Amino acid sequence: MLGSISREQLDEILFGALQAIYRFERAKVERFGLTYEQIYLLQFLRRQGPAAMGDIAAEMKIPVSTATRLIDRMEKRRLLQRRQSPGDKRRRIVQIAAEGENLVRAVEEHTFALLLSNLKNRADIDIEGVIRTARQLKEILDTQDAQPKKER
Secondary structure (H helix, E strand, O other), X not given: OXXXXXXXXXXHHHHHHHHHHHHHHHHHHHHHOOOXXXXXXXXXHHHHOOEEHHHHHHXXXXXXXXHHHHHHHHHHOOXXXXXXXXXXXXXXXEEEOHHHHHHHHXXXXXXXXXXXXXXXXXXXXXXXXXXXXXXXXXXXXXXXXXOOOOOO
């Protein structure tokens, strides 16, 4: 199948998908007053549980200083809270606060309702295809071994 599609066609298909995801995420950003990074961090902590600053930075592929500023802003909004690690007084652990939990739950409920609404008139086979593709996106879009070399 992949051999029967041209590079230009694949580029257009991927751009259309990127455009749809971008607009979908922008709508959540505007509706809930959070940045994409803040939504991602809340969802990550909700699933992962409390995490160290370095682990958050690594997960988000951002410098620790950027993660610190992000967490500072979210802590001021009472979405997150920091505490000392019990085993290492120098290490800070970040966890989702009650207000952050409520907000991320609202984001996820909104997402679920929107997807349900948008999929309601689709054939079951189309819905199954969307779900199958979504489950495989992490592998399909994996960039671990495909990092382009930086030009100097």
